[in-house]
Amino acid sequence: MTRIRSFVALVAVFVLGMVAALPVGAEVRIDITRGQMKPLPIAIPEFAGSSGQESQIGKDIARVVSADLERSGLFKPIDPKAFIQTVASLQVQPRFPDWKAINAEGLVVGKLDNTPDGRVRVEFRLWDVFAEAYMTGWTLSASPNDWRRLAHKVADAIYKRVTGEDGYFDTQIVYIAESGPKNDRKKRLAIMDQDGENHRFLTDGSELVLTPRFSPSSREITYLSYYRGVPRVYIFNLDTGRREALGNFPGMTFAPRFSPDGNKVAFNMAEDGNTEIYEMNLLTRQKVRLTTNSAIDTAPSYSPDGQQIVFESDRGGGQQLYVMSAGGGGQNRISFGDGRYGTPVWSPRGDLIAFTKQKGGQFFIGVMRPDGSGERLLAEGFLVEGPTWAPNGRVLAFFRESPSDERGRGQSVRLYTIDLTGSNERVLLTPVDGSDPAWSPLIP
Amino acid sequence: MKLRFLSIFAAAALLAACESAPSDTGNKGSTAATTPPAAAKSIAPGSKDDFVANVGDRVFFDFDKSSLRADAKATLSKQAAWLKQYGSYTMTIEGHADERGTREYNLALGEKRANAVKEFLAANGVAASRVKVVSYGKERPVALGSNEAAWSQNRRGVTVLN
Structure with missing residues (x-):
């Protein structure tokens, strides 16, 4: 029974692939909305x-x-x-x-x-x-x-x-290059072409750096650095090599992300143990508080039209995804499945939100629509985390970490790419271990 | 790193051995009034080593929690008593998480844990102006294994004297 079924499935895939590749009119065409073509x-x-x-x-x-x-x-x-x-x-x-x-x-x-x-x-x-x-x-x-x-x-x-979809090959990926033992890990900001070429390090490892993200122009990167022991959000300019703090704030700032017009950065600030989401206008240097809640509110990501922000919060008990208007109004929970949901990232196409899910001791990379419907899990592992979208919204990158024993043996942290259909998972080779990938827009 | 591990274990053993807070009668430089355990003989009262070995510099948290457990409150009561006695120290409270969470959530969780420690110390007489907090999220584990024994050691708040 299973043999026949799988054979039928194979044939179906084959036929669909043929039809997709050669529709009526015999034009060379691929319908990439289908998996396993x-x-x-x-x-x-x-x-x-x-x-x-x-x-x-x-x-x-x-x-x-x-x-x-x-x-x-x-x-x-x-x-x-x-x-x-x-x-x-x-x-x-x-x-x-x-x-x-x-x-x-x-x-x-x-x-x-x-x-x-x-x-x-x-x-x-x-x-x-x-x-x-x-x-x-x-x-x-x-x-x-x-x-x-x-x-x-x-x-x-x-x-x-x-x-019929935009490509994503003339792009770069910024990520965190990792080396050294687990309890004394050295982390460096690094950048490379999407195929791993033209790799270079942007920081020297003397300070802990995390969570880099591109500006819409691809020329700036916002990230978290523990420079002088204080965790703060910085902006790094790739053309000048200069970096500056987002602002001089009393508490830890983290979880930065540019708005689609590049004029604002949504980020987190902690005060008295409570983390709230803020938005900094880079032109006026004014900041606005967007959440007011005693729970953890973090990981903001804008919709491509800049009108909404998806974020994670444990205000309902566990870590879940919420959407609000860019001004902070109308905060509604969108994830209701079993497990915990974090690291939401809005697709550049606007149609989906990628996330990290934890359930039953495993981690997953998944996507759902902005209203929370249509959840699909694409990748699974002991620890998979931090999805980022290729600019055409058809491919994602994330990182995968393996467990280690009590002496730290077995640990590896690698970057991966995967098709939105959940097929074609590939290692993205880096000179050393890598985490926290962020995919650039198409380079202008 | 090995040395640090030993000191943690030593601290745990010492804490288990002495029920009450360490003596607050002895002045600096005087020979200890109480009978110190053999291992702590060379440690000067009021020193950072004294704090780590005889008080305990860290408390542990349950998974995804920032509320203080009873054992944590006991340790922090001793910390507060010691810190009131040796009032010239300022300190940084480090909040840490285990690896079973996402990066930014764990940064926020570490911040909450560090603040829970800070608030308890403040409520027990350690001026908040002496205390800074920093969260490392899941970035600085002390135990390497990917198992609950390691994770339970990594979910911690550490009082680091300056």
């Missing part, structure tokens, strides 16, 4: 360049585009060893039968030139192999040092044309 076979030959340096960049771009698309779980780049048509002849005209023969449904054709002012100009086209039709393309130029960003932009364009 069949990845789209796509051929990404190296981008053609006339000089040695260009050829190397052309190879590297093709490699990065392939890796981006493969990691999304929605595409299956075909091994270049199977390619029949050469890169040189491809520049004249794609020979579609050669690509049909290896079952490529999409074909990416790209080339590079050097411009007189020392920049590199990249041109790419995406072809629908079976329809023999042009799908999308563009020409962009950039400094040769920015070739990775050009590659991510190619991947974003392909993702968008095929799925």
